[in-house]
Amino acid sequence: MSVSNLLENWSKFRHNHPVEDKGHPDWQAYPSEIKWAMAIDLDACTGCNACSVACYAENNLPVVGKEKYSHGQAMHWMRIERYWDEDNREFPDQGAQFLPMLCQQCEAAPCETVCPVGATNHTEDGLNSQIYNRCIGSRYCSANCPYKVRYFNWYDYPSTENVWPAPMEQQLNPDLTVRGKGVMEKCTFCKQRTYTARNNAKTEGRKIHDGDVQTACQQACPTNAISFGNLFDPESRVAKQWEQQQVELIKAEQEKDVKPGNNLRGYRIFEELRPYPSVMYLERVRENGV
Amino acid sequence: MSKRHMLALYNNFDEAEAVVRELRSTEIKGFKAADDLIVKSPIEHPEVEKFLGHKPVNVQWFTLLGATLGGLLAFTLISGSQANFYAQMKGGKPIVPIPPDLVLTYEMFILGGVYITVLGFLICAGLPAKRSALYSAKVSEDQIGLLVTVDDSSAATLRNIFTKHQALEIQEEAGK
Amino acid sequence: MGKDIREDIAWAQINTDVLKSLENPRKLFWVIIFVALMMFGVGVGCEVYQYQTGMGVAGLNNPNVWGLYIATFIFWIGMSHSGTLLSAILHLMHADWRKPIYRFAEAMTTFSLMTAGLFVMVHLGRLWQFYYAVPYPNERWTWPNFQSPLLWDAMAIFTYLSSSVIFLYVGSIPDFAICRDNVHPGWRKKLYTLLALGWEGTDRQWRNFRVTYLTVACFLIPLAVSVHSIVASDFAMSQQPGWHVTSFPPYFVAGALYSGCAAIITLFIILRYVFKFEEYMTMPILKKTVRLTFAIAMVWTYLNWVEFATVWYSHDEVAKGVLIDKATGRFAPFWWAMNFCGSVVPFTMMIKRLQTNIPVMFAVSLLLNLGMWLERFMIVSPTFSHGYYPWTMDANYWPSMVQWGIVFGSFGWFTLLFMTFCKIVPSVSMYEVKEMVYHRSLATKKAELGLEGGH
Numbered sequence: 001m002s003v004s005n006l007l008e009n010w011s012k013f014r015h016n017h018p019v020e021d022k023g024h025p026d027w028q029a030y031p032s033e034i035k036w037a038m039a040i041d042l043d044a045c046t047g048c049n050a051c052s053v054a055c056y057a058e059n060n061l062p063v064v065g066k067e068k069y070s071h072g073q074a075m076h077w078m079r080i081e082r083y084w085d086e087d088n089r090e091f092p093d094q095g096a097q098f099l100p101m102l103c104q105q106c107e108a109a110p111c112e113t114v115c116p117v118g119a120t121n122h123t124e125d126g127l128n129s130q131i132y133n134r135c136i137g138s139r140y141c142s143a144n145c146p147y148k149v150r151y152f153n154w155y156d157y158p159s160t161e162n163v164w165p166a167p168m169e170q171q172l173n174p175d176l177t178v179r180g181k182g183v184m185e186k187c188t189f190c191k192q193r194t195y196t197a198r199n200n201a202k203t204e205g206r207k208i209h210d211g212d213v214q215t216a217c218q219q220a221c222p223t224n225a226i227s228f229g230n231l232f233d234p235e236s237r238v239a240k241q242w243e244q245q246q247v248e249l250i251k252a253e254q255e256k257d258v259k260p261g262n263n264l265r266g267y268r269i270f271e272e273l274r275p276y277p278s279v280m281y282l283e284r285v286r287e288n289g290v
Numbered sequence: 291m292s293k294r295h296m297l298a299l300y301n302n303f304d305e306a307e308a309v310v311r312e313l314r315s316t317e318i319k320g321f322k323a324a325d326d327l328i329v330k331s332p333i334e335h336p337e338v339e340k341f342l343g344h345k346p347v348n349v350q351w352f353t354l355l356g357a358t359l360g361g362l363l364a365f366t367l368i369s370g371s372q373a374n375f376y377a378q379m380k381g382g383k384p385i386v387p388i389p390p391d392l393v394l395t396y397e398m399f400i401l402g403g404v405y406i407t408v409l410g411f412l413i414c415a416g417l418p419a420k421r422s423a424l425y426s427a428k429v430s431e432d433q434i435g436l437l438v439t440v441d442d443s444s445a446a447t448l449r450n451i452f453t454k455h456q457a458l459e460i461q462e463e464a465g466k
Numbered sequence: 467m468g469k470d471i472r473e474d475i476a477w478a479q480i481n482t483d484v485l486k487s488l489e490n491p492r493k494l495f496w497v498i499i500f501v502a503l504m505m506f507g508v509g510v511g512c513e514v515y516q517y518q519t520g521m522g523v524a525g526l527n528n529p530n531v532w533g534l535y536i537a538t539f540i541f542w543i544g545m546s547h548s549g550t551l552l553s554a555i556l557h558l559m560h561a562d563w564r565k566p567i568y569r570f571a572e573a574m575t576t577f578s579l580m581t582a583g584l585f586v587m588v589h590l591g592r593l594w595q596f597y598y599a600v601p602y603p604n605e606r607w608t609w610p611n612f613q614s615p616l617l618w619d620a621m622a623i624f625t626y627l628s629s630s631v632i633f634l635y636v637g638s639i640p641d642f643a644i645c646r647d648n649v650h651p652g653w654r655k656k657l658y659t660l661l662a663l664g665w666e667g668t669d670r671q672w673r674n675f676r677v678t679y680l681t682v683a684c685f686l687i688p689l690a691v692s693v694h695s696i697v698a699s700d701f702a703m704s705q706q707p708g709w710h711v712t713s714f715p716p717y718f719v720a721g722a723l724y725s726g727c728a729a730i731i732t733l734f735i736i737l738r739y740v741f742k743f744e745e746y747m748t749m750p751i752l753k754k755t756v757r758l759t760f761a762i763a764m765v766w767t768y769l770n771w772v773e774f775a776t777v778w779y780s781h782d783e784v785a786k787g788v789l790i791d792k793a794t795g796r797f798a799p800f801w802w803a804m805n806f807c808g809s810v811v812p813f814t815m816m817i818k819r820l821q822t823n824i825p826v827m828f829a830v831s832l833l834l835n836l837g838m839w840l841e842r843f844m845i846v847s848p849t850f851s852h853g854y855y856p857w858t859m860d861a862n863y864w865p866s867m868v869q870w871g872i873v874f875g876s877f878g879w880f881t882l883l884f885m886t887f888c889k890i891v892p893s894v895s896m897y898e899v900k901e902m903v904y905h906r907s908l909a910t911k912k913a914e915l916g917l918e919g920g921h
Contacts, residue, residue, distance in 0.1 A: 072527030072861035081857045101857070108382025110705055116620065117598040118611035122381035134608070136598050137521065137591015139531040140616050144704045146854045148529040152591065154522030181520040182591030270854065273705055276382070332477060332640075333901045334672040342669060349677045357685075371601065371609040380613060390613045393696065394621055400689045401625040404682055408632050411678035412663075415671045417639075419664035427647035429667055430640075432477035432900070437668075 034198070034208065035126035036189050037231035037249070038215075039241040039266070040100055041282040044225035047098030052078045054220030055102075057171060058190060060178045062157035062164070073154045077187040078102045078217050097284060100226070102217070103128065103149045103187035104269070104277030107249060111141035111150065119184070125198075126231075126278065127189055137182040146270045149186055156181035189228070190215040210236035231278070242266070247280050292442055293320075297424035297461040298452040299433045303331070306434040307341045309455045313438075314343075318448065320441030328422075330435035352410025353403055360402015365395040424461045433458060468750045470563045471899070473906035475745060480899050484892045485648055487741040491889055502881035509875010512868045513588055521591050525866030529858040530850040534869040535589035536700075537842040538876060541725065542582035543623065543697055544718070544838065546630070548726025549575025550690040553633065554683035562905065563754050565898040566746040569641075570737060571730050572634045573891070577883040578726075579627040581876050586620070588872055615700045622693045629689060633682050639665050640675075640897040657890070694719045701845065708788035708849040711776070717769040724766045724808075725838035727759040731831035733884075735824055737893055746894050749822045756815045756827060763812035763834070770808065770841075784854055791852040792844060796862075800840050801848075807837025 055061065055078040062075050078100055085095030109128045112120050119134035120141050142150040157163045158178050172178060175192035179185055190213070197213035210229045218226040229236035231249060242249075245266025246256040252274040256262050265283040300306045306329065314323040329338055339345070369386045379385065411417075422437060429435040440448055445462070452460050516523050526533050549571040556564040587593050599610050599620050610617050642662035649655045665671060695715035702714040711717075734755065738747040777785045792801045811833050820826045852859055887893070 068522065071522075071525070072530070072863070073522055074528070083857075099857075106381065109380075112380040113383055113611075113613045114615065114704065115611055116614040116616040118378045118608065118614075121378045128381070134598065135592065136595045137593075138589070138616055139591065140614065140700075142528065142531045143706065143850070146705060148853070148855050148858045151528060152521070152526075152531060154526065155520035182593075184591075273854075329669040330667045331669070331672065332644075332667060333897050333904060334676050336676070338669050339673070345670070345673065347673050347677045349674055350681060353681050367601070368612050372612060374607070378608075378611070380611070383613060387613055390618070393618050393692075394612060396692060397618070397622050397625050397689075397696075400685050400692075401629070403685050404625075404629045404632060404689075407678055407681050407685070408636060411636065411674055415674040415678075417663040417665065417671070419666065419671075421664055422666060425666060430644040430647045431481050435667075 033230075033232050035231040035249070035278070036105065036194060036228070037126070037238050037242065037278040037280070038102075038105075038189070038218075038226060038228045039238050039245075039280045039282065041223075041225045041227075042097070042099065042284040043265075043282060044223040045098050045100060045221075045284075046223060047080055047082065047096070048222060049080050050220040050222060051100055051217030051226065052076050052080055054216040055187070058173055058216035059188075060172050060176060062153075062160070063162075064155075064157070065162065068154070075151045075153075075157075075185075077149075077151065077185070079149075099281070100217070101147060101149060102279065103189075104147055104275065104279045105187075105189060106275035106277050108274060108276050110144040110146065110273075110275055114140045114144050116140065125194070127191065127194075128186075129191075130184060130186055130188065132177060132179055132183045132185065135183045137184065139184065141184055146273055146275065150184055151186060153179050153181050153183050153185065208233075210238075241282070242280055245280060245282065249276060249278065252276070293439050294442060294445060294463045295423045296438050296440060296445065296448060296452075296463070297422075297426060298436045298438075298457040299426055299428055299459045299461075300436070300455070301433060301458060303335055303337070303434060305455050306331075306436060307337075309436060309451060309457075310341050312451055312455075313448075314341075316447075316451070318440070318444045320444050321438065321448070326439040328437040330429045330437060332430055332432060332434075347414065349407060349410045349414050352413070353407045356406020356409075357399050357403035359406070361395050361399035363402070364398030365391060368394055423463055426459065426461065428459075468748070469906070470750045470754075471566070471746065471748060471902055471906065473903055473910050475899075475903050477900045477903070480746075480896055480903070481644055481648065483743070483745065484894045484896050484899075485645065487743075487893060488645065488649075488654075488889060495885065495889070499882065499885055502878040502885065505878025506875050506882060507878075509872045509878060512871035512875065516588070516868055516872075517593060523866060523868045525864060525869065527861055527863060529853060529855070529861060530847065530863035532589075532846050532850065533863075534843065534865045534873050535585050537846045538839070538873045539582050539585035539589065540697055540718070540842045540845075541839045542578045542585065542876065542880075543694060544722035544725045544842070545729050545835075546575040546578035546582070546626070546726065547690050547694060547719070547722035548730050549573070549578075550630070550686050551723055551726065552730065553637070554686040554690070557679070557683050558687070562902050563751045565902045566743070566748075566894050567730065567734060567751060567755070568898075569634075569638070569891070569895040570733055570888070570893040571726075572630065572637070573884065573887045573893070574726070574729060574733060576627070576630045576634055577880055577887070578729075579623060579630060580883060581880045583623065583627070584876060584879065585872075586623075615696065615703045618696045619700060622689075622696045626689055626693045629682070629686060633686060635661075636675075636682070637679060637895070638891055639663060640667065641892045641895060643667065644896050645892065691719055694722045706849050706853055707782070707784040708777075708792075708852075709845070710785075711773055713769055713772055713776070717766070717773065720762060720766040720769050721838055721841055724759070724762045725835050727755065727762055728831040728834035728838070731755055731759060731827055732835070735828045735831075737888070739824075741888075741893070743894060746899055752827070753821045756821045759831075759834070760812050760815040763808070763815075767809040767812075770805070788848055788852050792848045795848070795852065797844060797848050797851070801844050804837050804840035804844055807833050808841060811837065 059077060061077060064074055081099040081101055083097040089095055105128050112122060112128060116138055117134055117136055119131045121129050123129045139152055142152060158180060193213050197208055201208045208230060210233060215228045218228045227237045227241060229238040231239050231242060233239055245264050247254055247266045247268060252271055256264055266280050267283060268277050268280055324343055329342060368391050372386045424437060426435060438448060449460060524533060552564045552568045552571045587596055590596055599617060601609055639662060642658050643665040646655060646658035646662045649658060698714040698718035701709035702711060704710060734747055734752060737743060774789060777789045811830060814820050814830050851863060
């Protein structure tokens, strides 16, 4: 932290996400050849909620109970949204659609700029970070989020009854904290897992391979609907999916959407608001679309 | 010759003005109208400048200093802190964003201006002030007071001038 | 219309009349203080409960993360603007009629800001760490995020509050001198002697005073405008539908002036009656204030409708959805009440007979402020209830009793502060009223001489 350090390295530091160049700062431990991204295949998704439950287990999420849930105070970092196509079809259940929604880890996140204390920032591996002990609970980040994927600790869950009734507190993940009241939290793409994977790769002197790290939701999904990995690694499954769907991270409007006759299923939600989300959804193949 | 204070009270500004003009025009030993005369009034009366003679008001130099310092300091500190804390990058925005910095610079420009102006006021007006040797509560009510510092020998002259212009009251410090 | 003030009021009389208001209070004063204390106690109780249990007791949820605390915060900040308007802007414009009324208006500014500050704290999930938002050097080299409009709020409100307090104090120094000279010995005399800083009304003091007052007034005007624009940018700088509107800064400033002027009318009527200030807070001055409020009401109405019009003519379906939801959804009764109180009720102020009708104007001013509070509520909540994301639209939200309790308590806090002020600081500026009388008597004399000379 000094003026000389700053001046020497200004060109390295002075870059914006979304970046068009790959000349990222060369941090000591974690070279930023990593950009974590996800792709979720809605056709494969059955709405089983396994990802949501896995997330609860992995990230020490409190189960708030029926009453608080009905007040809208649930803590599900990964939520399955149900939508119904009500078009007078013969079998109404066929109109159900499921959307697993989680923090989109936007490259130009609307939440980052508005936190008054700087509790949410952009990491060098392309994640939107939330620093629990810096958060003072102003909730501006959630106000600004278009997806409303940020969850606030409305109560002090560690000290509340029946949140982790014995012996459930034994399954709490020691790799991350249990948050107290007044703090904002959200999906971190299983930071504790990516961090470990990067550490291991560095120790072994190699790059991260695709499949080294799986997020909890990806791991639990029975249909492999979720793919997660390094978007900058051309061999990773997620990079290949993005490439196939012709969805580019740094564009607010994809070229394929402008051209007529587009049959590709890949899209990002609220792309036009230009947060540059890192999660691509693959649209469900509908009966009439085939 | 020892100095003593005298305070004369008048009903309105016109009478006070007449007294001051006479004091300025008359040669009185040991008394300089410019330095030894203070006009005390319950309200401000800019015309006092005319018959007292022009005296400079330096408060606005403080304003200039305070405002520029406030703005510069704010911009430097804020951009400096942002530039040195690049670990807290905000996606999609530069590390030292100019629009927010300018908003805060503007606010601190005003803050600096107001604080230093008031400091300047206190300095230029000499507040908190030691109370004068002679004071009448009527000055804060509805009378104009003229406080003079004069040699003992000229006291009588002044007393005459005061009485000539219908002074409501003349206070004198007891001889030292 | 009649004269703003009689030009033959004796200056000594002004002193006596105003100093009478500082005498030991009557029983009614203590009754009202007790009531205000009880109200504040309710607020404190609710806050203690919330502090210990968590923000969830406020009834907030995802996505309705902001509620009455933010709405009332903006309401109180807004109310503070008219003090500056009267003090600073009308001073620059040499509008003498402000002289008897600006002192309590400025006090209203200061205390509104103090009340607003409470809401910032109450709204935070981790109130005990609010100081993270203060830029101070620490061993972790962390600084607040200067890009955040909430942080600009913090800086701007700090600036505005401290500048207002300083302005109020400096402007009261000559009056403290009068109090010092006329009060019986005791704690009051000691207090006034301290506060008066040895002021004796010398030409040197007046000369510098005049320039200082003018300079600080010149700073306060852009400050007042920028403070509420910054508060507006909490909303305008976000992307949310119904908030991302460029006209928000002027809209908020207009709303602020509006609610402040309405509050001035309310306090004017109260103080006039309680302290028998009929000679100073005259009917012509009330009329002028009422007309000013009407003008601002029309500005606010225009900006309000401009917001509707721009949304209506835009292709922004989401913003249109919010507007339609405001007019027809859960919050519809409040939205329509806001429009009625804010745009229709002011027209009573154009009826000449009613402009000086005290009960009517009192009721009208309260209704106007109700409308303005509803406006802030309508800015905050509908956007959350009907935002971008459809899945969030069925999260039924209503503020809980805890929120209402704290809002209620804030009025008690304000009343406490204001009533204490009225008994310690002269609520009418004595020296300025003397100036007003003096200049009027000069003008009358000149007119008479002119008439005589003409013959």
